[in-house]
Amino acid sequence: MVRYRVRGGNPLRGTAFIQGAKNAVLPMIGAALLTAEGRTVLRNVPIIEDVRRAVELAEAVGAYVELHESERTLVIDASRLTSPVLPAEIARRFRGSVLFTPALLHRLGEAIVEGVGGCNLGSRNLDFHYLGYKRLGAVVDEGETVIHVKASGLTGATLYLDTPSHTGTENLIMAAALAKGTTVIENAALEPEVLDVIDMLTKMGARISGGGTGFITVEGVEELHAVEHTVMPDRLDAGVFAMAAAITQGEVSLVGTGLDLGVVRYKLEQMGVDFARQGAVLQVRCDGPLRPINIITDTYPGFATDLQSPMMTVAALAGGTSYIHERIFDGRFALAGELNKMGANVEVDGSRAIVRGATPLTGAGVTAHDLRSGIALVLAGLAANGETVIDSGYLIDRGHAHLAPRMRALGADITREISER
Numbered sequence: 001m002v003r004y005r006v007r008g009g010n011p012l013r014g015t016a017f018i019q020g021a022k023n024a025v026l027p028m029i030g031a032a033l034l035t036a037e038g039r040t041v042l043r044n045v046p047i048i049e050d051v052r053r054a055v056e057l058a059e060a061v062g063a064y065v066e067l068h069e070s071e072r073t074l075v076i077d078a079s080r081l082t083s084p085v086l087p088a089e090i091a092r093r094f095r096g097s098v099l100f101t102p103a104l105l106h107r108l109g110e111a112i113v114e115g116v117g118g119c120n121l122g123s124r125n126l127d128f129h130y131l132g133y134k135r136l137g138a139v140v141d142e143g144e145t146v147i148h149v150k151a152s153g154l155t156g157a158t159l160y161l162d163t164p165s166h167t168g169t170e171n172l173i174m175a176a177a178l179a180k181g182t183t184v185i186e187n188a189a190l191e192p193e194v195l196d197v198i199d200m201l202t203k204m205g206a207r208i209s210g211g212g213t214g215f216i217t218v219e220g221v222e223e224l225h226a227v228e229h230t231v232m233p234d235r236l237d238a239g240v241f242a243m244a245a246a247i248t249q250g251e252v253s254l255v256g257t258g259l260d261l262g263v264v265r266y267k268l269e270q271m272g273v274d275f276a277r278q279g280a281v282l283q284v285r286c287d288g289p290l291r292p293i294n295i296i297t298d299t300y301p302g303f304a305t306d307l308q309s310p311m312m313t314v315a316a317l318a319g320g321t322s323y324i325h326e327r328i329f330d331g332r333f334a335l336a337g338e339l340n341k342m343g344a345n346v347e348v349d350g351s352r353a354i355v356r357g358a359t360p361l362t363g364a365g366v367t368a369h370d371l372r373s374g375i376a377l378v379l380a381g382l383a384a385n386g387e388t389v390i391d392s393g394y395l396i397d398r399g400h401a402h403l404a405p406r407m408r409a410l411g412a413d414i415t416r417e418i419s420e421r
């Protein structure tokens with residue numbers, strides 16, 4: 001059992017080093033398995049639990065993987081894949097496991113998915129993935145718990161996603177990259193992480209156009225080769241550090257190549273937070289009261305659902321009534337009850353939440369229900385009076401690397417503990 005202990009009240013000051021993006025590195029590990037030729041090198045890899053699970057899963061299907069933690073580098077040799085099975089005990093622990101299916105299909109002719117994990121956010125369907133594989137010529141046998149996908153070669157087709165699924169787009173691009181002929185994916189995801197994966201696949205020899213337009217065309221090629229690629233910075237990690245500066249009335253320099261916070265920056269600016277770009281560094285500062293905000297989550301370039309929970313904490317500390325409308329997931333308000341234990345006033349009605357602030361927060365024993373509610377509780381702890389103890393800290397470690405030392409370097413009083421229960 002991992003637990004975070006936070007004692008609030010310290011303004012955060014200094015330089016925060018932003019990790020590589022979880023939602024880019026996981027598909028890239030899946031992409032590395034598409035090639036039998038050479039060894040893939042991934043740089044700027046975040047040392048998070050999801051990456052450790054992805055390494056275990058790659059090893060379970062036969063790849064040879066070296067995770068060089070201090071160099072934040074992964075070396076993947078997928079020249080020999082030996083098993084099409086994504087075993088439940090690893091695959092059910094993270095969402096990224098779903099991204100291994102295309103490589104197994106191409107390399108072994110089948111993928112046996114014993115489960116897919118990830119944050120518990122309500123319904124998280126995979127129908128676009130499986131319908132897409134079927135249209136490319138695969139046979140999908142959806143059992144109670146195990147899904148068996150088989151194909152003796154895929155053929156390009158026109159695919160349409162009802163909504164622009166992030167991993168759905170990545171999976172169908174990977175499936176199409178080695179299919180015969182042309183695939184068109186309509187209503188494809190626009191997220192920067194998807195574009196980073198397209199960049200890597202293109203370097204590997206894939207022929208992909210239209211990334212970022214919603215209409216992606218993939219001309220299938222015979223084979224792909226191993227490349228070196230640097231993972232883009234994690235805009236969710238960056239958003240959290242910006243919010244930590246804001247709610248503690250601090251001043252933090254965010255360092256991470258090419259960092260772009262997009263709409264999160266504009267929303268925080270509306271709340272009274274100052275941003276200044278100084279060359280490659282983004283400076284965040286707040287020295288006045290926070291104003292309330294309205295948020296509607298959406299696919300990129302809308303407000304990222306993954307930052308909705310941390311933003312709820314910021315809203316609880318803002319003077320006035322904030323409104324949050326969650327449009328991506330139907331069960332992403334588990335944070336509200338935990339924040340209310342700390343003195344917040346959050347009322348949930350279906351997909352909408354009303355946050356009445358500013359309420360002083362008081363340290364309490366709380367539980368992370370998913371990765372982002374966990375990090376939102378860390379933020380609450382930084383601004384609360386007294387001590388906050390956050391259980392189920394493993395969920396935070398799924399997506400944030402070396403959180404406690406990175407926050408301590410800014411002056412936060414935070415420790416990570418491991419106990420027997």
Ligand SMILES: CC(=O)N[C@H]1[C@@H](OP(=O)(O)OP(=O)(O)OC[C@H]2O[C@@H](n3ccc(=O)[nH]c3=O)[C@H](O)[C@@H]2O)O[C@H](CO)[C@@H](O)[C@@H]1O
Pocket residue numbers: 022023026095096123124125126127128129163164165166167168305306328329330
């Ligand atoms: C590993 C990874 O990259 N995770 C991210 C990814 O998750 P993930 O790729 O799972 O999220 P999707 O974009 O696929 O899902 C968004 C919504 O579409 C629905 N849907 C999706 C696929 C499908 O086949 N059918 C269907 O109905 C889901 O139920 C959900 O309501 O994007 C989410 C939305 O930006 C982020 O919160 C996650 O951090």
Ligand SMILES: C=C(OP(=O)(O)O)C(=O)O
Pocket residue numbers: 094095096117118119120306371372399
């Ligand atoms: C929902 C998330 O992740 P995953 O899709 O990996 O569960 C997240 O990162 O907030």
